Amino acid sequence: MPRQFDHDLNGLKDRLLTMGALAEQMVHATTTTLVEWDMSLFEPVAEMENKVDQMQKDIDEETVRVISVYTPVASDLRFLLMVTRMTTAIERIGDQAMNIGFYAKTMLKHPPLKPLIDLPRMADMAAKMLGEALDAFTHASPEAAVAVIKKDDRVDDLNDQLFRELITYVMGDPAVMTQVLELVLISRAYERIADHAVSIAKDVVYIVQGKDIRHATGTDDLTEGSTAREGTSRDSDKQP
Amino acid sequence: MRSTRLIWQILPAHLFVILGAMIAASWLVARTVRSFHYEETERKLFSAARLVSERLAVEADPLKPETADAVCDRLGKAAGYRVTVVLPRGEVVADSERDPATLDNHRDRPEIRAALVAGRGSSRRFSNTLRMNMLYVAVPFVERDRTAAMIRVSLPLARVDGAVAVLQRRILALGLLLAAVAVVLSALISRRITRPLQTARKGAEAFAAGNLDGRLPTCVISEVNVLSRTLNRMAEQLKERINTVTQQRDQQQALFACMTECVIAVDPDRRIIQVNKAAERLFEVSADDCLGRNVVEIVRNAELHEIVDRALGTDELVEGDVHLFDRGLHLQAHGTALRNPGGGRIGAVLVLNDTTRLHRLEALRRDFVANVSHELKTPVTSIRGFIETLLDGAAEKKSDRDRFLGIIDTQAARLHRLLEDLLTLASLENEAERSKIDIEEVSLRSVLNAGVSLCRAALDAKEMHVEMHCAEELKASLNAPLIEQAVSNLIDNAAKYSDAGKTIVLSADREGKEIVVRVRDEGCGIEKRHLPRLFERFYRVDKGRSRKLGGTGLGLAIVKHVATVHGGRADVRSEPGKGSTFSIYLPAA
Numbered sequence: 001m002p003r004q005f006d007h008d009l010n011g012l013k014d015r016l017l018t019m020g021a022l023a024e025q026m027v028h029a030t031t032t033t034l035v036e037w038d039m040s041l042f043e044p045v046a047e048m049e050n051k052v053d054q055m056q057k058d059i060d061e062e063t064v065r066v067i068s069v070y071t072p073v074a075s076d077l078r079f080l081l082m083v084t085r086m087t088t089a090i091e092r093i094g095d096q097a098m099n100i101g102f103y104a105k106t107m108l109k110h111p112p113l114k115p116l117i118d119l120p121r122m123a124d125m126a127a128k129m130l131g132e133a134l135d136a137f138t139h140a141s142p143e144a145a146v147a148v149i150k151k152d153d154r155v156d157d158l159n160d161q162l163f164r165e166l167i168t169y170v171m172g173d174p175a176v177m178t179q180v181l182e183l184v185l186i187s188r189a190y191e192r193i194a195d196h197a198v199s200i201a202k203d204v205v206y207i208v209q210g211k212d213i214r215h216a217t218g219t220d221d222l223t224e225g226s227t228a229r230e231g232t233s234r235d236s237d238k239q240p
Numbered sequence: 241m242r243s244t245r246l247i248w249q250i251l252p253a254h255l256f257v258i259l260g261a262m263i264a265a266s267w268l269v270a271r272t273v274r275s276f277h278y279e280e281t282e283r284k285l286f287s288a289a290r291l292v293s294e295r296l297a298v299e300a301d302p303l304k305p306e307t308a309d310a311v312c313d314r315l316g317k318a319a320g321y322r323v324t325v326v327l328p329r330g331e332v333v334a335d336s337e338r339d340p341a342t343l344d345n346h347r348d349r350p351e352i353r354a355a356l357v358a359g360r361g362s363s364r365r366f367s368n369t370l371r372m373n374m375l376y377v378a379v380p381f382v383e384r385d386r387t388a389a390m391i392r393v394s395l396p397l398a399r400v401d402g403a404v405a406v407l408q409r410r411i412l413a414l415g416l417l418l419a420a421v422a423v424v425l426s427a428l429i430s431r432r433i434t435r436p437l438q439t440a441r442k443g444a445e446a447f448a449a450g451n452l453d454g455r456l457p458t459c460v461i462s463e464v465n466v467l468s469r470t471l472n473r474m475a476e477q478l479k480e481r482i483n484t485v486t487q488q489r490d491q492q493q494a495l496f497a498c499m500t501e502c503v504i505a506v507d508p509d510r511r512i513i514q515v516n517k518a519a520e521r522l523f524e525v526s527a528d529d530c531l532g533r534n535v536v537e538i539v540r541n542a543e544l545h546e547i548v549d550r551a552l553g554t555d556e557l558v559e560g561d562v563h564l565f566d567r568g569l570h571l572q573a574h575g576t577a578l579r580n581p582g583g584g585r586i587g588a589v590l591v592l593n594d595t596t597r598l599h600r601l602e603a604l605r606r607d608f609v610a611n612v613s614h615e616l617k618t619p620v621t622s623i624r625g626f627i628e629t630l631l632d633g634a635a636e637k638k639s640d641r642d643r644f645l646g647i648i649d650t651q652a653a654r655l656h657r658l659l660e661d662l663l664t665l666a667s668l669e670n671e672a673e674r675s676k677i678d679i680e681e682v683s684l685r686s687v688l689n690a691g692v693s694l695c696r697a698a699l700d701a702k703e704m705h706v707e708m709h710c711a712e713e714l715k716a717s718l719n720a721p722l723i724e725q726a727v728s729n730l731i732d733n734a735a736k737y738s739d740a741g742k743t744i745v746l747s748a749d750r751e752g753k754e755i756v757v758r759v760r761d762e763g764c765g766i767e768k769r770h771l772p773r774l775f776e777r778f779y780r781v782d783k784g785r786s787r788k789l790g791g792t793g794l795g796l797a798i799v800k801h802v803a804t805v806h807g808g809r810a811d812v813r814s815e816p817g818k819g820s821t822f823s824i825y826l827p828a829a
Contacts, residue, residue: 010534014510017536018545025542028565048542115782117767131540131566138537 005070012062012083013137016090019055020134022048023090026097027130027193031123033101034116034186039108042101052094056087078210082203086137089196089203093130096189096196103189107182113169119187122158125151126190129197136204145201149213155194162187246437247430254422262415266408273407277400278375282362285377288319289393293381296325296391302381303327303389308334322370324392325381326352333389338369351378352390364397373397436464444471452479502571502592505578510535510548513578513587522569522594539564544573544590551575551588562592570599604776611778615658615793619651626651654792661794664725665777668801677719677805684748684755685710687720691727692746698732702740706731709747716755716826718806723824726802726810727757729795730822734761736791738819750828754808757824765816774812775800799824 026048033042063080066072072080129148136144166180202213292315296302299311308325316323316336325334330347332340346352354361355378367374378392436459443456452475456468496503502519506512512530520527523539530538535548543562550558555577562571572593580586626644634640671677685708692699692706699706727746734744738761745760766774770781778793796810803810803824814820 011509014534014536017534017540018542021536021540021542021545024540025565032565128566134540138540 030100056091103182126194133197133200145204148201159191251426266411289379312336326390351376507587619655672805691724694728726799730759738763760821762819766814
């Protein structure tokens, strides 16, 4: 393959990472907005969301161009296909960040119902998972990606725990219903962000090892991934 | 141009000259010798022909074939020539070597024709009869004033040609010999010339390989000498310049490495060209790892990338703030275009300044002003509100009046406490600056007791008990009132955040070169993320609760400052739900 091809692949990788950096910043901004209880911190996010949307379109277009010009095979093709999947995931993370801002807008009008403890913890965890998934992509490391996937359970647990706790508040005083609902929705959004991070991590494993670990159950399936064959085809009917 | 060895430049010319000369000489010699020979032979043949003619004249019937043939045979044999008698019409009458009957008409032979016209003729040509090159001469045989016949005498030229050929061969052989000598000479000369050149080449190669200390030797050829001297001078200058450049580079490298600011240079594709030590430390990478990689692979931060892109896109100096939130760092970035010596744009340079501390101080200052205003405003608002209510007539009713005055008293007391604390802090800071507090050696136990008694009321209210562990004889150099206040602040805090009936442990020990005063409670504990900021002014873990409990938000700040003015420090260890331990470390006397 010509050197131009490598150059184009690297360019795509860098652009995807730049897009990821924006998404990370958005997630971080939502967290500080909540922790500081200050809606003004959310202001830059809308602009970033526009940028992320634009980058998704640009990167997907470039991917299509690269595929049609070079007709790549094996790991290069996997890389290009996964790039479009990852842009989707990152764009959705951006959407979730926007959602959090939307829920927070109503919630922040009132004083906090309770000190936020589990929510920031969840937010940090989701942000960290996103960061680690992008790191795994940077270094093409399936081990790091698998580590991200394994963390997902803890976010889910926190989400459940928060949900149960909030239910008790509502039972104590139905007047806090709206605020509790916002909190539940926000925690759900962070949980979704963690899920998208997991999907990015799975894409990384597929790029590097050619093994499709989507819909894999249990951690055994994941650890065994390191022995996967290169270039294995996967069942294409499992598109989500 | 194809390059060849020197000998191939010299030798062909030498060979060409020598061989050319030899060939020319041999050709010239052969021509001269041959023509001389021919003339001589021709002369001899004419003489012979005349003699034959005289001899025939004495015969009675000279042209009778038998007679003529006999004479021709005899004379031909004697002289070694071929003698032929031809009648003017061309018939051959006699021939010394052939039977005249077999010979054809000789009238058209050039020598015969010339002799008929001019009285003598000669010709050199190939004889079909004898099948060799021959020289013919012919003279007329005059009988009674009339040309009766032609006497022709001929001789093969083989002998003459043979002699010339031998001569030519000798000359050629000599030529070859000389050519061989020329080859040897050429080789010797070229060797003479090339040997110093070889030496010069080796020296130049050493220069090229970087060894600039060697010098080329002088030699006998002046042209080569000039070359050697020039090369030597070049090496000297090169060395000097390399030294200068190396020195400059080393200085710049040292400067670059020592800078506390991070410096990152990137190419137009945002790939890293160079980083300095500070950048390696900040981003926890080694230079080898990140060279050639995109900035985004090393630091994934949208703000930083935006600055990089801006720096790459403009000629102006760009700047911006970068918040590395995953590391809790604030950086100030300056970027500018990077140009090569020709002025072409080859990327951008970023200089990053770690402003985390400044950022924190700035936030502290902002918070402090906001907090002080807020803290002062709350009681003042409350006092003014109740005074207005009293003025509006509430003073008429004694029970209301007393209640309102009570509230005003509480708020005024709180205001007073706040101002006291602020003043204490301010004076502590001043004293810390001038390092001027009165220190005397006192028994630590009495100081601790005094501290506990200061908050006796709070302890009694919650039925709490202070357990004291302090050796009677432990003495420390300190300012008693300040330490009393610090200890009472800590005990007050411990009482506020613990449930009623719990025990507070107050201990003092000597640990190495320090005396440690510890206050341990069994309260609610503090989350880890609050700990680093706990000693800041007005920092509250739980804003609502702290104010409700009557704190000013300055207690721990005072504790920290008290420890600082004594040359010590304060710290805290805590576990949520289990309790906290605050420690004051004082230097032991």
